[in-house]
Amino acid sequence: MLERIGQSPPEELTSVRARDAAFPSPFKSVLEYAPPARGTWNIVHTGMLIPQSHQVFICADGCLRGVVLTAAEMGTIDRFSSVSIREDNVLRGDMEELIIDGTADIIGKLPYKPRAVLIYTSCIHHFMACDLPRVYRILRERFPDIEFVECYMNPIMRKSGLTPDQLMRRQLYAPLKPRPIDGRAVNIVGNDLVTDDSSELVRLIKENGFKLREITRLKTYDEYQEMAEAFLNISTFPAARAGGDALSQRLGQKHLYLPFAFDYSEVEDEYTALASVLGCACPDFGPRIAEAEDALQRARAAVGGMSIAIDYTAVSRPVQLAKFLTEHGFAVTDIFLDAVPGEDKPSFDWAREHLPELKFHPTVHPAMRVRPRGGDETFLAIGQKAAYFTGTDRFVNMVEDGGHHGCDGIVKLAELIEDAAKVPKDARSLIQMKGLGCGGGCCG
Amino acid sequence: MIQLAVYGKGGIGKSTTVSNISAALADAGVKVMQIGCDPKADSTSALLHGRKIETVIDLIQKRGRDIPLEDIAFEGYKGVICVEAGGPTPGLGCAGRAITAVLELLKEKGAYERFAPDVIIYDVLGDVVCGGFSVPMRAGYAQKVFIITSGENMAIHAGANIAVAVENFKDRGYATLGGIILNRRNVKNEDEKVAELASDIKTGVVGVLDRSDTVQDAEELFETVIEAFPDSKMAGEYRALAKSVMEKCGMEVNI
Numbered sequence: 001m002l003e004r005i006g007q008s009p010p011e012e013l014t015s016v017r018a019r020d021a022a023f024p025s026p027f028k029s030v031l032e033y034a035p036p037a038r039g040t041w042n043i044v045h046t047g048m049l050i051p052q053s054h055q056v057f058i059c060a061d062g063c064l065r066g067v068v069l070t071a072a073e074m075g076t077i078d079r080f081s082s083v084s085i086r087e088d089n090v091l092r093g094d095m096e097e098l099i100i101d102g103t104a105d106i107i108g109k110l111p112y113k114p115r116a117v118l119i120y121t122s123c124i125h126h127f128m129a130c131d132l133p134r135v136y137r138i139l140r141e142r143f144p145d146i147e148f149v150e151c152y153m154n155p156i157m158r159k160s161g162l163t164p165d166q167l168m169r170r171q172l173y174a175p176l177k178p179r180p181i182d183g184r185a186v187n188i189v190g191n192d193l194v195t196d197d198s199s200e201l202v203r204l205i206k207e208n209g210f211k212l213r214e215i216t217r218l219k220t221y222d223e224y225q226e227m228a229e230a231f232l233n234i235s236t237f238p239a240a241r242a243g244g245d246a247l248s249q250r251l252g253q254k255h256l257y258l259p260f261a262f263d264y265s266e267v268e269d270e271y272t273a274l275a276s277v278l279g280c281a282c283p284d285f286g287p288r289i290a291e292a293e294d295a296l297q298r299a300r301a302a303v304g305g306m307s308i309a310i311d312y313t314a315v316s317r318p319v320q321l322a323k324f325l326t327e328h329g330f331a332v333t334d335i336f337l338d339a340v341p342g343e344d345k346p347s348f349d350w351a352r353e354h355l356p357e358l359k360f361h362p363t364v365h366p367a368m369r370v371r372p373r374g375g376d377e378t379f380l381a382i383g384q385k386a387a388y389f390t391g392t393d394r395f396v397n398m399v400e401d402g403g404h405h406g407c408d409g410i411v412k413l414a415e416l417i418e419d420a421a422k423v424p425k426d427a428r429s430l431i432q433m434k435g436l437g438c439g440g441g442c443c444g
Numbered sequence: 445m446i447q448l449a450v451y452g453k454g455g456i457g458k459s460t461t462v463s464n465i466s467a468a469l470a471d472a473g474v475k476v477m478q479i480g481c482d483p484k485a486d487s488t489s490a491l492l493h494g495r496k497i498e499t500v501i502d503l504i505q506k507r508g509r510d511i512p513l514e515d516i517a518f519e520g521y522k523g524v525i526c527v528e529a530g531g532p533t534p535g536l537g538c539a540g541r542a543i544t545a546v547l548e549l550l551k552e553k554g555a556y557e558r559f560a561p562d563v564i565i566y567d568v569l570g571d572v573v574c575g576g577f578s579v580p581m582r583a584g585y586a587q588k589v590f591i592i593t594s595g596e597n598m599a600i601h602a603g604a605n606i607a608v609a610v611e612n613f614k615d616r617g618y619a620t621l622g623g624i625i626l627n628r629r630n631v632k633n634e635d636e637k638v639a640e641l642a643s644d645i646k647t648g649v650v651g652v653l654d655r656s657d658t659v660q661d662a663e664e665l666f667e668t669v670i671e672a673f674p675d676s677k678m679a680g681e682y683r684a685l686a687k688s689v690m691e692k693c694g695m696e697v698n699i
Contacts, residue, residue: 093575129544129575131582134616161509161552 009367019356023348024340032364037384039399039436040313041192043168044070047118047151048079048438049192050172052221054114056106057082058099059122059153067120067153074438079114081106085124095128099135104142115221116147116175123156147175162242170243172215176228178251186278187230188214189247190240193403193437200271200283200406201234201258208280232277236260236405238316238341259316259343260401260409262324264289267406288407295414296328302421303330306380309390311336311363314383314398315413319344319351321382326355334359334379336386361389380421382413384431393424399436445556446693449566449580449619452592453602457627459487460659460668461592461685462567466491467670468679468686469563470522472699477517477561478524479550481543481580482569483531491520494666499530500546513553521671525559539569540576547579563690571602572609581610581619588622588693590650593641595626595634600641607645622692623650625685630655650692651685654678 016026044067047055057067061084071080083102089095103119119139121132132150139148151171152164162170169190186205188195194216195202205212213227232254235244244255256277258270268285275282308330310318319340322332337360340348351358362368363385374391381387387395396416404412452458459480466476467490480487485499497518503511520526529546531539550556556564566580581589589610593603603624610621626638626649635652642649654677662672669678687699 126544127538127541129540129579131575131616133583 007370008372009370013365013367014371015359015361017356018348018351018358018360021340021348021352021360023345024342025338026340026360027338027362027365031366033366033369035363035368035385035388037313037388037431038434039384039397039431041400041435041438042070043067043120043151043153043164044076044080045074045435045438046168046172046192047120047149048074048076049215050116050118050149050175050221051218051224052114053079053116053118053149054106054110055080055118055120055151056103057120057122057153058085058102058125059120060085060124063122063153070434073434081110085122090124090128095125095130096132096135099125099130100138100142103139103148107143107146114146116149117143118149118151118171120151120153122153126154126156149174163239165239166242169237169240170246173227173243173247175225176247176251177225179225179228181231181252182211182229183231184209185211185213185226185230186232186234187227187253188212188236189227189233190235190243191216191237191403192400192435195236195405196403196408196412198412199404199408200288201236201274202405204271204274204278204280204283208278210278232256234258234274237400238343258405260405262315262317262321262410264292264407267410271406285407288411292407292410292414295411295418299414299418299421300329302418303380304421305331306378306394306421307331307333309334309336309379309381309386309392311381311383311386311389312338312341313385313400314396314402316401317341317344317347318383320347322355322358323347323350332358333377334361334386334390336361336363336383336389338362338364363389380417382417384427384436387427388431393427394420395425395427396420397425397430397436403437445561445564446690446695447564447566447586448588448590448622448689448693449568449586450590450592450625451568451572451606452570452625453596453599454570456592456594456599456602457653457659458567458592460490460663461625461627461653461682462487462565463490464668464670464679464682465686465689466524466565467521467668468683468699469690469697470524471670471683472686472697474690474697475560475562476524477556477559477564478520478526478567479547479564479580480526480528480567481546481577482529482567483534483539483542484569485528485530487567488518488520488524488526488528490663490666490668490671491524491526492518497526497528499528500549501530501532501542504545504549509549509552511549511553513555513558516550516553517555517559521668525561527555538576540574540579543568543576544579547585551584563693563695571605578609578613578618581613583617586619589619590622590625590689590692592625592627593638594629595631595637596629600637603641604645607647611645621645621647622689623648625650625689626652628653628655650688651681653681653685 071077233244234256241257248255272282312318379390379392381395466478518526531542591603593599656678658676658678662669665672683699690697
């Protein structure tokens with residue numbers, strides 16, 4: 001019997017209640033679908049953060065579409081090149097020479113000389129066991145004044161070892177060369193967005209006389225290289241943690257992982273740890289917590305009877321945020337995520353017990369393509385995917401924690417929720433733009 | 445740390461020979477790690493008294509890459525560290541990719557530092573048919589490649605192909621040819637044919653193994669000849685071969 005395409009999928013494919021959800025993967029891994037909410041950053045956006053760099057993608061033409069559109073859309077197509085792999089290259093076995101000669105050809109034709117060239121190899125190089133260390137050795141010998149950065153567009157490997165996102169954030173700092181360590185310099189590493197100047201994190205560093213560097217704030221390659229001087233790297237985004245650890249091993253810098261937390265005691269613990277490393281006093285969080293509580297109260301009043309839906313692209317700890325908002329009187333009903341982050345395990349356990357009816361939904365399951373969006377329930381969404389799947393125009397347009405941190409971050413988020421509740425947005429036009437906050441060519 | 449790879453046509457006796465070399469070296473107090481790079485996963489069988497060990501590829505498929513080294517490497521005869529790379533389902537998948545994945549995983553896990561062997565021997569399936577099969581001879585892996593052959597035409601043909609691969613890679617800092625191991629099948633003009641191969645590929649014959657029932661007798665006991673029949677003539681040939689191979693790798697061993 002023919003089945004009508006597009007009818008509502010069975011609920012069990014698109015939804016599981018907290019009480020029944022498995023940790024860390026509430027849903028089966030199947031063929032994947034990408035919803036048209038594109039604000040998250042990809043490997044092109046993140047790579048462009050290295051000042052005065054150029055990107056070379058080596059792959060089959062069919063694999064280029066997404067990345068070339070990203071480069072064009074963000075206004076950095078002049079910093080983007082590609083080398084096409086054809087079947088002949090596979091049969092002749094000249095895949096390594098293709099990378100070397102193709103990259104050399106591109107460098108020779110560029111109207112400027114990049115300080116760093118990011119080479120993105122693809123799945124086929126790894127299937128065919130190309131000797132990439134040899135490729136990079138030859139390129140470095142041929143162009144000693146250019147740093148070649150090993151990058152990967154290798155989605156086939158994304159569920160083993162480090163994810164492409166983690167690898168990209170690690171490789172972002174691979175060109176840093178060892179320098180004498182400066183005990184008064186600190187880096188924030190691995191974030192795509194500038195950390196708010198008003199955050200306690202930035203203020204604690206700056207107000208105690210430390211020099212703060214963050215790749216998102218730098219304009220030149222020389223400034224970027226100065227990041228190697230910092231005695232301390234701070235990562236706040238989960239996918240950046242592996243990169244922070246790698247820098248510790250390679251450059252001997254200290255590393256503190258201080259994620260954006262929705263829990264006042266955790267925030268205080270993080271800042272106590274940071275203050276101890278910096279050798280300064282920890283801020284008094286009493287007034288800041290009061291400020292956050294006021295902001296949350298205002299947001300709560302503005303939200304009224306709307307249900308709250310959260311997605312994992314807006315905040316790195318969506319379940320902890322659900323717990324926090326629930327404890328502040330919000331009606332959190334839906335979370336869109338494909339896996340529960342490890343950091344969210346305690347909140348996940350809490351939700352199973354205290355919010356058993358909370359619904360988890362996947363974002364990549366193909367059934368989500370035909371799941372009805374919108375309906376009688378009025379949602380306020382935190383995140384683009386949550387906005388898309390709930391069909392609401394009242395949403396917080398934010399990705400990757402939005403550059404927020406500490407109690408200041410909670411205040412900012414509460415203000416964004418309040419604003420979203422009061423002012424509807426043009427969701428369709430906003431969420432289809434790739435790389436929210438990349439600024440279109442601002443990065444180099 | 446010396447690393448060497450042994451290549452040769454399928455069925456020519458690579459695993460038997462390599463296991464006996466490992467056992468002879470272990471007898472002499474050398475710490476050896478033997479890595480079987482063959483989907484059949486029987487390279488180290490004689491060193492483990494026939495015990496089947498789980499292959500690294502099987503473990504990766506079941507558990508992802510988060511596997512402790514204890515589950516990958518097993519201690520065999522006199523402390524020889526045994527690893528079986530394994531491979532895909534016959535007729536499906538990519539054996540070359542499997543070898544690459546396993547050797548990358550061993551490096552990633554720090555297996556070489558953890559076990560700190562004096563000698564690593566890669567027992568590699570057949571011919572160098574694709575990039576994956578060349579990984580054991582690349583920079584960072586084997587310094588010397590040895591080819592096992594008999595006087596049979598197909599074995600000589602495979603040996604010549606392996607030598608071509610080594611030659612193709614000579615400017616890359618990969619392994620160089622260590623020599624030929626003649627595993628006699630008693631075919632007509634065997635020694636002459638293998639000597640001609642050695643001459644053609646500009647190398648020498650580093651050891652000769654006679655055809656002997658002792659090898660099969662040991663196999664039936666699930667042991668190496670070195671362990672099962674230490675006083676036999678074959679055991680002597682394996683010891684001489686082990687000594688000669690290690691000399692080619694720049695290591696004097698008192699066997």
